[in-house]
Amino acid sequence: MTRSLKSALRPAQGGGEMPEQMMTARALKAAVSHGNGLLEKLLDALQADVTERLLSQATLHDVDVGETLIERSVRSESVGYVLDGTLAMVQVLEDGKKHIVGLLVPTDIFGRLFDGTANYRIEALSAARILCFPRAFFEQVLRDNPEAERLFLVHLLDEVDAAREWLLLMSGRKAVNRFASFLSILLRRSKSKRIGGQAVVHVPLSRKDLAHYLGARPETLSRAFHELEGKGILRIIDPGHFEVLDKQALIDASGDDLTLDD
Amino acid sequence: MTRSLKSALRPAQGGGEMPEQMMTARALKAAVSHGNGLLEKLLDALQADVTERLLSQATLHDVDVGETLIERSVRSESVGYVLDGTLAMVQVLEDGKKHIVGLLVPTDIFGRLFDGTANYRIEALSAARILCFPRAFFEQVLRDNPEAERLFLVHLLDEVDAAREWLLLMSGRKAVNRFASFLSILLRRSKSKRIGGQAVVHVPLSRKDLAHYLGARPETLSRAFHELEGKGILRIIDPGHFEVLDKQALIDASGDDLTLDD
DNA sequence: CGATGTGGTTGACAACGATCAATGTCCCCT
DNA sequence: AGGGGACATTGATCGTTGTCAACCACATCG
Known part of the structure; x- marks a missing residue:
């Protein structure tokens, strides 16, 4: 339940499991192409060779229900993309009380870029499959491609709106x-x-x-x-x-x- | 109560009112320098001549309680900065019901950049003083200054977090x-x-x-x-x-x- | 195969909050 | 000054929901 990023997101040790993180870039691209989330838009906007390099750095991970992917106040070195399953953003208060403040479903992206640390914990509500990109590389791609960065910015605007929509729901x-x-x-x-x-x-x-x-x-x-x-x-x-x-x-x-x- | 952007944000017609939008750039800079919101950070990050030009395009507006600054689904041509007073982001439902989904207090910035239209109405809950920038110029400044754009992006990340904090409050x-x-x-x-x-x-x-x-x-x-x-x-x-x-x-x-x- | 545990459902009751109604206060207006 | 209106407060009542409890379906395990 409290396994941290380090263990959860490290490529699975060579064991009986299928080494899924060795999927080809083409297979990965196929895996994300069905949705219309941010990642798809980014990949469309980038030059072919850049998407190729980005995907080549991606790793695939299976997470079990209850696993913590990113701990609050810890600087995550990965950016995650949900392929399958449901994750929750969990706000953890000082006294140990927890509250779900958002859901992550397939095609959603998580992980704080550019600045600071996560403000909430990312936790798996069901078994899930996650695609992980090295955060630094992801950031560099955005830096090098203003158009992609603007896509990301607009995506954030949408997220703010979505959060307010939930607020409306809650009221x-x-x-x-x-x-x-x-x-x-x-x-x-x-x-x-x-x-x-x-x-x-x-x-x-x-x-x-x-x-x-x-x-x-x-x-x-x-x-x-x-x-x-x-x-x-x-x-x-x-x-x-x-x-x-x-x-x-x-x-x-x-x-x-x-x-x-x- | 239902005055739209067109009248509310247009520079006051020469009348009996003090033409406050003609404040000098120095006076404007002084007006915003007391806070530590996004605008201050942006001004700090920009070259002196750019901030000068940006501020020279700003106009100051007094709004009365109840005035609507930006109507939902209307593309606003301004970016606003709250100097004084309180504004509300109001979600308007089809049946005419309204709900406040967020507050804007001094040093807050509002107005959707780059993309699409506002998703909620901006309404004054009290008399307020607003600084308005031409949206196109504001966007251009961000385009020309990647560092400023990144500040804006990080600001958006903070906004998402703030929205989730409200969610936590509401739950x-x-x-x-x-x-x-x-x-x-x-x-x-x-x-x-x-x-x-x-x-x-x-x-x-x-x-x-x-x-x-x-x-x-x-x-x-x-x-x-x-x-x-x-x-x-x-x-x-x-x-x-x-x-x-x-x-x-x-x-x-x-x-x-x-x-x-x- | 029964023992045990977990998650979902149902019932009874009490606490909380919405609603209706009344009062008081302040401000604006004539 | 008096009257009307907006706002804040208080009280009474009733609906909704949290709480505590039992029950059921189902899976796991000895």
């Missing part, structure tokens, strides 16, 4: 509202993945983590979406997958409170 | 906790202003706005800090000024976090 009054907002955002973000005609949303968090993130208790959450299920807005496939039956009603439920009379 | 605890957190942050941010030996915090928001921002009702807030006053943690001077009597107790009162155990 939702009732727990049902917050959960509905959360599902709506997840639905919007991952609309590429559809199963059949219906939209199935994968919630990559345990009940406890999700409740914590949304500022509620597992019990309250449970009641929240069983209420939504009762309204016919969604169907609980298993505690991790929700089928959204009525998208508009879900959005409505995230805004104003449901009229509970029927 | 589901009791109203007293949120208010105590809020005061703590304000206390930390404006520690330069002290009156006598005691710390007096100026809360630049009406009860309604503050309640809205903290996700509570005015009534609840009122009870919250009268509770803190009863405990001897602070003293209410007037509904806008609080004297913090026991800083540590205030921080403790903000502490009751939902615990996310390991």
